[in-house]
Amino acid sequence: MNPSAIPYIIEASYLVATALFVLALKWLSAPSTARRGVWAGEIGMVLAIGGTLFRHGIVEYKWILIALVLGTIIGVPLGMVQMTAVPQRTALSHACRALCVTLVGTAEFYLSAPYIPPFKMAVLCLEVILGSLTFTGSLMATGKLQEVLPQRPITYRGQNLVNLSLLAFSILLAVLLVHNPGQKALFPLIIFIPLVFGVMMIVPIGGADMPTVISLLNSYAGISAAAMGFVLGSNLLIIAGALDGSSGFILSVIMSKAMNRSFSNVLFGAFGQVQISAAGAKEERPVHSATAEEASSILAAANTVVIVPGYGMAVAQAQHKVRELFDVLTKKGIDVKFGIHPVAGRMPGHMNVLLAEADIPYDRLLDMDAINPDFPQTDVVLIIGANDVTNPAARTDQSSPIFGMPILDVDKARTVMVIKRSMNPGFAGIDNPLYYLDKTLMLFGDAKSFVGDIVRELTGGAGH
Amino acid sequence: MKFDLINSLYVFMLAGFIGFEVIRRVSPLLHTPLMSLTNALDAIAVVGAIVIAGEAKSTFATVLGTIAIVAAMSNIVGGFLITDRMLKMFKTGKPKKS
Numbered sequence: 001m002n003p004s005a006i007p008y009i010i011e012a013s014y015l016v017a018t019a020l021f022v023l024a025l026k027w028l029s030a031p032s033t034a035r036r037g038v039w040a041g042e043i044g045m046v047l048a049i050g051g052t053l054f055r056h057g058i059v060e061y062k063w064i065l066i067a068l069v070l071g072t073i074i075g076v077p078l079g080m081v082q083m084t085a086v087p088q089r090t091a092l093s094h095a096c097r098a099l100c101v102t103l104v105g106t107a108e109f110y111l112s113a114p115y116i117p118p119f120k121m122a123v124l125c126l127e128v129i130l131g132s133l134t135f136t137g138s139l140m141a142t143g144k145l146q147e148v149l150p151q152r153p154i155t156y157r158g159q160n161l162v163n164l165s166l167l168a169f170s171i172l173l174a175v176l177l178v179h180n181p182g183q184k185a186l187f188p189l190i191i192f193i194p195l196v197f198g199v200m201m202i203v204p205i206g207g208a209d210m211p212t213v214i215s216l217l218n219s220y221a222g223i224s225a226a227a228m229g230f231v232l233g234s235n236l237l238i239i240a241g242a243l244d245g246s247s248g249f250i251l252s253v254i255m256s257k258a259m260n261r262s263f264s265n266v267l268f269g270a271f272g273q274v275q276i277s278a279a280g281a282k283e284e285r286p287v288h289s290a291t292a293e294e295a296s297s298i299l300a301a302a303n304t305v306v307i308v309p310g311y312g313m314a315v316a317q318a319q320h321k322v323r324e325l326f327d328v329l330t331k332k333g334i335d336v337k338f339g340i341h342p343v344a345g346r347m348p349g350h351m352n353v354l355l356a357e358a359d360i361p362y363d364r365l366l367d368m369d370a371i372n373p374d375f376p377q378t379d380v381v382l383i384i385g386a387n388d389v390t391n392p393a394a395r396t397d398q399s400s401p402i403f404g405m406p407i408l409d410v411d412k413a414r415t416v417m418v419i420k421r422s423m424n425p426g427f428a429g430i431d432n433p434l435y436y437l438d439k440t441l442m443l444f445g446d447a448k449s450f451v452g453d454i455v456r457e458l459t460g461g462a463g464h
Numbered sequence: 465m466k467f468d469l470i471n472s473l474y475v476f477m478l479a480g481f482i483g484f485e486v487i488r489r490v491s492p493l494l495h496t497p498l499m500s501l502t503n504a505l506d507a508i509a510v511v512g513a514i515v516i517a518g519e520a521k522s523t524f525a526t527v528l529g530t531i532a533i534v535a536a537m538s539n540i541v542g543g544f545l546i547t548d549r550m551l552k553m554f555k556t557g558k559p560k561k562s
Contacts, residue, residue: 021505025498025505063517071535076541097535111525233472235475239479
């Protein structure tokens, strides 16, 4: 083959890879074509990596091959984690990408400095700032999700001031470096300060905000990869980064809307403080509680049942018991659906994955807008480990910290049953008036064993 | 390496619009697989890492590039693997509508 043709062949492989990446995302729009999307992505990736290995200028293959093999060895167990661990795995993978981008940016700087044009230097700064803060921010999120770090938001006075000054300092460094890229001594700082900022940014964020934060970090990682594409002059990287950045951005917008909050509120709002003061105003009120036997007879008498899962179901690993309940009720001719709030769980789509893992058909999983009109015609709503997303105070009580947040209108159903460990307010610390309604029955206990008890009652009763 | 700023900005803008329109259509059902797939695709940054490591212009750059390849490659393999495992689980029910 004519060696002068090689650059064109490489560009062609990138071009095809880009097309396959866009198709991969397009096919992901429906479950029926989604797996084809994964294959398209895989073929695109093999083409792009394969093409790159033939690049003129690559002289040293030993380390590349060792690194590719090592990455694969690390990647396989990361791809085989339990479905309940998917949120922390996702956060960890944001960290890996951010690490890659930051390291490449750093190497590029020291190879080219001081001969870096201003625009390129500006983009390079953006790349390493976003990369570093996403790296530590994602590691913090991983730690919180894995419960290695405390999940409660940690807030202190002047927190926003500290965070904003760190950010302002990074931008100042960037300006200085653009002005004179020869100041190599400043470069370690422009990595270090955002690394600190990444930690400080996630410290005040609680578990309930994780879906928004993971999406936001996803978006940052995407934009930093696109910036790397600008620095290296690679359209393939720019496009992949832009696709990923917009995906993270869209998810962040959806998550913020579902919590009735703005981006800045999520990052700088110190939501936790508001909630703690709200929790103080709580008073003791009577609730109705019921046993598994009573709950099962109510369920057996229903025609339509909506199950509302939340993070509590994931913690209790109750999804397989819930599937058994779904099977028993469906066999009795009862219409069972699942109502899923966009921010239920710890990342976008978390509940859907867990329920799909438990073999519940996905056409039974309905999102908030699809299920809300059904609640007035629903006989029984069974809430498993969800709290704030069902709180009617979000509709009615202007003083509530979650006022205005779109919720699942479970209080419009005829009977509401809530499986909960105790009357302690949930993670967010907001009291839920739903629990004191006459139509509400509290089922106190562990989600997994309680659902198991209900299933036993229902199957035991079937023979009579 | 040729570096054409204006063309790159056009590419970035158009890709952003395409991403926005394509991803807006992804069902909320699949938001978790969406995130893990875009994670895997975005690890195409490995291409940049391979160039840095392979050009061997300095030991420092080779070391950083090699670590970067490991980080990105673990994402590629892990990301595709878990996305496919998740998507395999999404099944339609047998026709049980009344």
